[in-house]
Amino acid sequence: MQPSFSSSHHTNDSAHSASSNRQRLPSEFVISPSPSSSVRSASLQPGNYSRPQHSSNAHPLPQPPSRGPSPSYFSQRSLAPQASNFNGLTPGITPGLTPGITPGLHHRPSFDVTGRSGSAFSHRDISPPEHVQGTAEHDALFDFGMRVAHMRGVFRLTAERERPIQSCTIRDWLRAAIWWLHKGRAGLTVQIRDTPKGADRPESLTQAHVDVAKTWWILTDVLSGTDSPHSKVDSPQDTLLRDMEIVRASLRTFTLSMSRNNVMPPHQSLIQGQDTTMWVEYPRFASDVASLLRGSTSQALIAQDNLEEANPLDALPLGDTRDTFCYSRMFVNASINTEEADTDRVVLPCVLTMIRGRSEFQTSVVISSQADLVNLAIRPGDGGYNKGPTWHDVSWKSKEHGLYIRLPRGFTLNLAFAEPDFRSLWSMVDYTNKIYGSMKPEADERLVHEAHLAELAHTDSTNPSAFSKDKVRSCTAFVFEKRVHVRTGLGETNLHRGYRLLLMANPVNKSLTMAGIPLCRNSPLLYEMSPGNEPPVMHLHTQDTKRQCRTTLMFKSGRERQDFYETLQGISTDQDEQVVARVGLRSMVAESSMGQDTVAGAFQGLAWKDVRVVTDANAAVGQDQGDMTLSEHFRLIAVHDSGAVTDRLNLGPGELLLRLPASNTPSLTLLRAPQEDLTASLDISKVQHGREGMKRFVQTASITPTTRTLTFPSVEELHTFQRALTRYTVKFDGMATLFAISRRRMVVPIYKKWEATKVRIQILTLGHVTKIAAFFEDFSHADAMVFQIKAADTFEKAKGDKQAKYCVKFVDAKFSLPKKEKENEGGEDEAPSDSQTWGKGVRRKYINLEGFEYAGEHDDITIGFETEEARDGFSEGLPAATTNKVFQLRRKI
Numbered sequence: 001m002q003p004s005f006s007s008s009h010h011t012n013d014s015a016h017s018a019s020s021n022r023q024r025l026p027s028e029f030v031i032s033p034s035p036s037s038s039v040r041s042a043s044l045q046p047g048n049y050s051r052p053q054h055s056s057n058a059h060p061l062p063q064p065p066s067r068g069p070s071p072s073y074f075s076q077r078s079l080a081p082q083a084s085n086f087n088g089l090t091p092g093i094t095p096g097l098t099p100g101i102t103p104g105l106h107h108r109p110s111f112d113v114t115g116r117s118g119s120a121f122s123h124r125d126i127s128p129p130e131h132v133q134g135t136a137e138h139d140a141l142f143d144f145g146m147r148v149a150h151m152r153g154v155f156r157l158t159a160e161r162e163r164p165i166q167s168c169t170i171r172d173w174l175r176a177a178i179w180w181l182h183k184g185r186a187g188l189t190v191q192i193r194d195t196p197k198g199a200d201r202p203e204s205l206t207q208a209h210v211d212v213a214k215t216w217w218i219l220t221d222v223l224s225g226t227d228s229p230h231s232k233v234d235s236p237q238d239t240l241l242r243d244m245e246i247v248r249a250s251l252r253t254f255t256l257s258m259s260r261n262n263v264m265p266p267h268q269s270l271i272q273g274q275d276t277t278m279w280v281e282y283p284r285f286a287s288d289v290a291s292l293l294r295g296s297t298s299q300a301l302i303a304q305d306n307l308e309e310a311n312p313l314d315a316l317p318l319g320d321t322r323d324t325f326c327y328s329r330m331f332v333n334a335s336i337n338t339e340e341a342d343t344d345r346v347v348l349p350c351v352l353t354m355i356r357g358r359s360e361f362q363t364s365v366v367i368s369s370q371a372d373l374v375n376l377a378i379r380p381g382d383g384g385y386n387k388g389p390t391w392h393d394v395s396w397k398s399k400e401h402g403l404y405i406r407l408p409r410g411f412t413l414n415l416a417f418a419e420p421d422f423r424s425l426w427s428m429v430d431y432t433n434k435i436y437g438s439m440k441p442e443a444d445e446r447l448v449h450e451a452h453l454a455e456l457a458h459t460d461s462t463n464p465s466a467f468s469k470d471k472v473r474s475c476t477a478f479v480f481e482k483r484v485h486v487r488t489g490l491g492e493t494n495l496h497r498g499y500r501l502l503l504m505a506n507p508v509n510k511s512l513t514m515a516g517i518p519l520c521r522n523s524p525l526l527y528e529m530s531p532g533n534e535p536p537v538m539h540l541h542t543q544d545t546k547r548q549c550r551t552t553l554m555f556k557s558g559r560e561r562q563d564f565y566e567t568l569q570g571i572s573t574d575q576d577e578q579v580v581a582r583v584g585l586r587s588m589v590a591e592s593s594m595g596q597d598t599v600a601g602a603f604q605g606l607a608w609k610d611v612r613v614v615t616d617a618n619a620a621v622g623q624d625q626g627d628m629t630l631s632e633h634f635r636l637i638a639v640h641d642s643g644a645v646t647d648r649l650n651l652g653p654g655e656l657l658l659r660l661p662a663s664n665t666p667s668l669t670l671l672r673a674p675q676e677d678l679t680a681s682l683d684i685s686k687v688q689h690g691r692e693g694m695k696r697f698v699q700t701a702s703i704t705p706t707t708r709t710l711t712f713p714s715v716e717e718l719h720t721f722q723r724a725l726t727r728y729t730v731k732f733d734g735m736a737t738l739f740a741i742s743r744r745r746m747v748v749p750i751y752k753k754w755e756a757t758k759v760r761i762q763i764l765t766l767g768h769v770t771k772i773a774a775f776f777e778d779f780s781h782a783d784a785m786v787f788q789i790k791a792a793d794t795f796e797k798a799k800g801d802k803q804a805k806y807c808v809k810f811v812d813a814k815f816s817l818p819k820k821e822k823e824n825e826g827g828e829d830e831a832p833s834d835s836q837t838w839g840k841g842v843r844r845k846y847i848n849l850e851g852f853e854y855a856g857e858h859d860d861i862t863i864g865f866e867t868e869e870a871r872d873g874f875s876e877g878l879p880a881a882t883t884n885k886v887f888q889l890r891r892k893i
């Protein structure tokens with residue numbers, strides 16, 4: 001199960017477990033987003049106060065997750081404090097001087113400008129003054145303070161015994177306060193989860209209560225003697241003072257959660273048996289190792305000892321900030337291999353915090369100790385000089401539940417986790433890397449469109465939790481085109497195979513969610529669009545036998561919504577494409593060419609608008625150049641009032657098959673082989689009963705041959721479309737009343753005529769090439785034929801009978817006859833594959849203008865017209881002038 005990056009789930013500590021049988025921590029029992037968004041954040045790499053630069057190239061982790069560009073989590077900023085309600089504090093209550101929360105207010109240690117205490121610490125008055133009613137958080141903190149006030153003397157004695165108080169700086173104490181707050185929260189989280197649901201929690205003092213009390217003591221007794229940060233903002237100490245107020249606000253929020261969950265410590269409970277240690281003991285490392293643990297990336301053998309201390313809130317994040325999200329933290333045991341017995345593989349208790357930049361998709365982790373000894377950040381990216389460790393430098397040890405981090409100069413930092421924490425870290429890093437990886441095109445994809453959405457809602461029947469059920473603001477939709485690369489004897493090409501729609505919540509949302517939807521793969525694009533006077537919304541419906549999805553996309557403008565639709569439909573063109581023709585379309589009819597026709601009526605009730613022809617930008621229509629064979633850009637787009645149909649003509653030589661009716665009807669029929677690159681769309685809000693017919697059409701066209709008959713408003717628009725489709729210009733288009741082929745019999749000089757009386761004739765030219773196309777009706781010898789004529793051929797005017805008084809004779813024309821057909825088999829000369837592929841007698845009805853068939857016939861052809869004007873118009877389209885037949889008288893000997 002992919003982790004959900006919700007604030008109620010990931011702002012937990014090391015006790016968090018991925019196991020589903022544990023009790024979930026109540027949503028209010030987590031630290032609210034820290035007000036540290038207004039706090040200066042210093043780099044975890046000492047001595048470097050500039051924002052780290054990270055490579056934009058991402059590489060996959062060896063195992064398991066992938067990496068990407070490294071977000072800049074830590075940079076130095078100096079922000080002016082807010083004048084009112086600073087860091088969530090209640091106006092009118094001075095930070096750090098809250099009445100009733102700071103017992104012994106007049107007896108506090110003093111600190112110099114460096115943050116170091118200058119006098120010994122002592123307490124004489126331990127009775128708290130009268131409490132002043134405040135907010136719920138202040139009341140909860142006061143209640144907590146009353147319950148643990150008796151521990152102050154123990155904490156003071158323990159701290160003095162471990163380390164003189166006056167020797168510690170404000171930064172040291174602040175870091176210790178955050179450390180114990182994390183420690184206490186982790187313990188109380190376990191306590192709540194281990195308590196059965198509905199059971200009463202015993203009111204007993206636990207180690208977690210004592211740890212939180214340490215934080216309270218540091219903030220109220222040790223650090224409450226400093227001046228208010230509102231007075232001045234011109235020294236490093238003032239930045240620490242502001243950080244102190246953030247920690248105080250976090251403690252107030254946490255004690256309120258403790259009160260609500262009934263896990264407050266008992267009043268005046270004995271502290272015997274609890275650990276009151278204030279400082280975690282760490283070994284003293286050599287300068288070279290110590291600099292590496294503090295984030296140094298130098299390869300020098302002699303370490304530089306001028307590293308700055310890290311900001312406590314950067315090293316031990318309390319929650320979300322203006323630049324980063326904080327998801328979870330866990331306590332780990334770190335160790336490093338050295339050559340000295342006192343430090344070699346000595347356990348270093350640390351906190352690992354998982355964060356993510358608000359502009360990044362991948363996560364980083366911050367590893368810090370209580371003391372300013374370990375300050376490391378592992379970021380995404382490919383690494384590089386002076387960039388610190390990345391996920392490339394991490395090795396996952398699943399069996400040991402640990403990580404190995406490779407540091408400069410051959411050192412390795414080992415991290416040991418509790419099993420639930422290791423699994424949680426693994427799942428979170430792997431999930432974010434999968435999200436980041438899904439944004440990259442796969443091997444058979446290319447990114448064709450990216451839309452930034454105002455809102456997005458998505459539901460999936462197979463995975464309801466894949467995306468938020470509520471509308472998500474600020475999302476992105478990526479459209480990837482699936483393609484199949486094929487190689488033929490004529491070259492290479494890419495065949496369209498639908499789209500992959502990737503829906504992604506932008507990283508400004510804390511919850512990173514994504515959903516992938518296959519579109520236009522063996523199914524039509526079903527959608528709905530809001531009217532023009534409403535916000536630009538588009539609803540997508542995808543369904544198959546196992547999955548149903550509904551996606552609602554709200555765009556920022558109507559133009560962006562139209563661009564998104566045109567990309568999916570294949571209407572939009574890129575810089576390598578051009579629309580060479582756009583003509584009106586009266587109707588479009590699809591039929592199956594073989595077997596039972598299941599697509600008849602698929603387009604019934606649709607009002608067609610126009611049809612467009614898109615080709616390569618360098619294709620010259622009407623000229624003998626710009627070959628469109630195996631073109632990825634060549635396609636037809638037929639648009640109706642409720643959608644469109646895009647037919648991609650990625651064809652080889654001889655595969656563009658067409659036919660015209662044997663009448664003056666301005667229509668053209670295409671014969672198409674089974675294709676998987678067809679795209680059809682339908683606005684189901686306008687056509688209530690058309691989705692099943694459109695679905696049958698797309699599915700049938702993918703497995704059987706089909707025909708598409710396009711009818712145009714006029715003959716001129718037909719010729720424009722025909723010119724864009726075939727590159728041939730129509731010089732003549734009319735009906736002939738006679739088409740006769742004079743066949744000479746074998747051996748004897750006797751001729752037999754094959755005659756057709758209803759023929760449509762076209763003269764087509766492309767450069768210097770001229771062809772005659774004839775389409776017959778009720779002609780037993782052919783249904784359609786095309787042959788080439790040249791300027792050297794002889795064209796004679798002749799007279800015919802009543803129906804064809806005016807004729808033109810092609811002397812010794814060179815042509816090929818269509819393949820014959822038998823009643824029980826494919827045909828006498830017909831390849832069996834033609835009948836099996838196209839259906840019986842279908843292929844011979846269509847022509848292709850590439851002219852690959854051998855012209856084996858050399859006979860006279862006579863074409864007759866009913867009027868002289870028709871014959872003269874036909875003659876004008878011929879490549880040479882027609883001549884009158886010359887009679888020669890020969891003397892008989």
